Amino acid sequence: MSTDKNRNKNNDKPKRKASSFKRKPLSKPSPKKGNTNNPHSKADDGKTRLNKFLANAGICSRREADTLIKAGVVSVNGKVITEMGFKVTPEDKISYGGETIKSERKVYLVMNKPKDFITTLDDPFGRRTVLDLLGKLKVRVYPVGRLDRATTGVLMLTNDGDLTKKLTHPKFGVKKIYHVTLDKNVPQAAINHLLEGFELEDGFTKADVAVHSGDGKDRKQVGIELHSGKNRIIRRMFEHLGFTVIKLDRVYFAGLTKKDLARGQWRFLSEKEVGMLMMNSKVE
Secondary structure, eight states, X not given: OHHHHHHHHHHTSOOOOTTOOOOOOOOOOOOOTTOTTOTTOOSOOSOEEHHHHHHHTTSSOHHXXXXXXXXXXXXXXXXXXXXXXXXXXTTSOXXXXXEEOOOOOOOEEEEEEOTTOXXXXXXXXXXXXXXXXXXXXXXXOEESSOOOTTOEEEEEXXXXXXXXXXXXXXXXXXXXXXXXXXXXXXOHHHHHHHHHOEEETTEEEOOSEEEESTTSOOTTEEEEEEOOOOTTHHHHHHHHXXXXXXXXXXEEETTBOOTTOOTTOEEEOOHHHHHHHHHHTOOO
């Protein structure tokens, strides 16, 4: 009986028309107070992430900067910072290893790397590094990517951490061309295999372009183009096919060549070349 009464009571209520409901206008959320160093804020507040500041100053890469920050060896205005994503302003005093770090002007240069020089910033075994070839360059720069000790050719160096990260990240597909000299003739079947691709210990790899160099008469000379940045990838690809690389020379990197540069020589990039690199590092 009570159920029937409730049903009738509910049926007596006026029904709301579908078009009669009005949503309240959205109000802008009030800014949160007390969170002046939010790393996730997209607003351009003139601040820079601490790891980016260290990379731009030529101290190390961003990833290495994160390690330094976690280790508690970086301070801002006298206070040790271990917070990931911490931001700094141009007025802040940033110190590492007891020395104040100054944000340096961006420098970009290209080198024709000679053999027997390594591309690390320093070497515990005392071997020569590409930085030894820069003479008394006052700005600290570091190689964009790496060429092994025996490989020669185009090598870019800069203190622009953002550009370095983009030019070395696989998703940007930076174009690289190498001239390879092998220990024996390379048949067309091997060239085709390079183009088709195959599995190595660290995954599938293939050449974008592979041809016999010059007029093709010297079958030991191969030109190869690829975008992979895997360690020693050219040497490992040919070793997989049963060849030994005698000489490996990079002739092109992201639009840069070694034109008019003798082995061991370097030069600053022009504004036009820097602009080209910025364009090459953009993803659509």
